[in-house]
Amino acid sequence: MRLKHTIASAAALALMASPAAAAETPITVHVISQGAKFIGSSMGGVQITLENARTGEVLDTGVTSGGTGDTDRIMRTAHKRGAQLSTEGAAQYSTTLDLQDPTKIRVTAHGPLAQEQSANTVSATQWVVPGKGITAGDAWRLTMPGFVVDVLEPGAHAEMKGTPATVTLHANVRMMCGCPITPGGTWDAERYEVAAILKRGGEKLREVPLKYDGSASQFAADVKLETPGGYSATVYAYDPKSGMTGLDRTTFAIEP
Numbered sequence: 001m002r003l004k005h006t007i008a009s010a011a012a013l014a015l016m017a018s019p020a021a022a023a024e025t026p027i028t029v030h031v032i033s034q035g036a037k038f039i040g041s042s043m044g045g046v047q048i049t050l051e052n053a054r055t056g057e058v059l060d061t062g063v064t065s066g067g068t069g070d071t072d073r074i075m076r077t078a079h080k081r082g083a084q085l086s087t088e089g090a091a092q093y094s095t096t097l098d099l100q101d102p103t104k105i106r107v108t109a110h111g112p113l114a115q116e117q118s119a120n121t122v123s124a125t126q127w128v129v130p131g132k133g134i135t136a137g138d139a140w141r142l143t144m145p146g147f148v149v150d151v152l153e154p155g156a157h158a159e160m161k162g163t164p165a166t167v168t169l170h171a172n173v174r175m176m177c178g179c180p181i182t183p184g185g186t187w188d189a190e191r192y193e194v195a196a197i198l199k200r201g202g203e204k205l206r207e208v209p210l211k212y213d214g215s216a217s218q219f220a221a222d223v224k225l226e227t228p229g230g231y232s233a234t235v236y237a238y239d240p241k242s243g244m245t246g247l248d249r250t251t252f253a254i255e256p
Contacts, residue, residue, distance in 0.1 A: 040091025044114025
């Protein structure tokens, strides 16, 4: 009897000590541009990293893919709190984690990957219970602030001869999803400030406003410079209603 009791106790202890079976737990992540649409394939996607928030162990990583979503649904329809914005085909990253225990998970999003100079990073944490996925509605939705600003002129390290020199400052400015900015459009060019901070030899000279240049998302200005030297231009876009900002930089030189 004592032997049977010992065997039964050992079996019970072994059962208690064995780890719980892992449960498949699906998670879908969407990243939406602040004030605009989802960031997907057209902008190179967004890098998604899921990790154990306590230990830092990386559980999965990948890139969002898909379209920007339904403009009417996202931008023109009044929404109740918690309303779903994503539709079929909207950019996302989906994965399935094998979880044994409730785990606090951190999701980090970095992008858009096709415009690294303007890329931002956002993250959030929440508890996830094994087998209780996050896939309904907009699932795990993160909001990415900023603008994509891409300086087109002058090109990096451009060299010009003779003074005075007239330099064209030209930038492509878009929402983080790639959506276009136009006068009176869904993303109204009149709402945003676009300007260049000019420096020579590291010292600030002035700010030059860039105006809409006739084509979607194109902003430009001509500036007359009298002094030879090495210059830098930091072109930024700013939304005074939200504080949202994006920028890009270039350098150029004027020789005597």
